[in-house]
Amino acid sequence: MSGPAIWSEAEARLLNALLDEIVPASADGRVPAAGALGVAEHLASSAEDDPALAALFREGLAHAARLAEERGAAFEALDAAKRIGVLEALEREAPEVFTALLRHTYMGYYSRADVRPHFGLSDRPTQPEGYELPEDDPDELADMLAPVRARSRCYRPT
Numbered sequence: 651m652s653g654p655a656i657w658s659e660a661e662a663r664l665l666n667a668l669l670d671e672i673v674p675a676s677a678d679g680r681v682p683a684a685g686a687l688g689v690a691e692h693l694a695s696s697a698e699d700d701p702a703l704a705a706l707f708r709e710g711l712a713h714a715a716r717l718a719e720e721r722g723a724a725f726e727a728l729d730a731a732k733r734i735g736v737l738e739a740l741e742r743e744a745p746e747v748f749t750a751l752l753r754h755t756y757m758g759y760y761s762r763a764d765v766r767p768h769f770g771l772s773d774r775p776t777q778p779e780g781y782e783l784p785e786d787d788p789d790e791l792a793d794m795l796a797p798v799r800a801r802s803r804c805y806r807p808t
Contacts, residue, residue, distance in 0.1 A: 655694075656704065660715075663726055664724070664725050665685070665693070665707075666685030666686070667685060668711075668725065669684035671737055672737070673755060676768075681765070681768045682765075687762065689758040692757065703754075706747055709747055710748070710750070713744050714736055717736045717740060718732075718736050721736065
């Protein structure tokens with residue numbers, strides 16, 4: 651599977667395999683895994699907009715590749731337990747990389763209109779059309795604002 655132009659072929663294969671472990675397919679196969687769904691494109695888009703993030707992702711891919719090789723094969727060729735071991739080691743050894751990878755994977759996966767219905771959500775865009783929100787309860791708002799209104803003025807009038 652090729653990936654967005656920002657990744658080399660090897661990086662794209664590794665990234666898609668990592669994404670499939672972070673958000674695997676459901677046991678019945680009805681809910682697709684993140685890599686198979688093309689979430690790497692979301693990560694590439696985010697990385698193209700942020701050079702520091704791009705560098706962080708590349709660092710993470712290189713680190714994950716090294717961790718896999720230490721376990722005897724390319725990540726994609728490892729068994730499930732070893733792939734999980736690579737992700738756990740990446741989380742321990744490069745927490746900033748792992749956190750960014752996890753965050754952007756979740757954002758890319760769960761914002762997709764074709765994924766949300768599997769979790770009981772609408773396929774409408776999250777924003778700007780968004781979900782209908784209940785109107786604020788005026789009494790609840792008054793209760794929340796009461797401490798602020800009770801304070802003395804904390805700014806200078808102009």
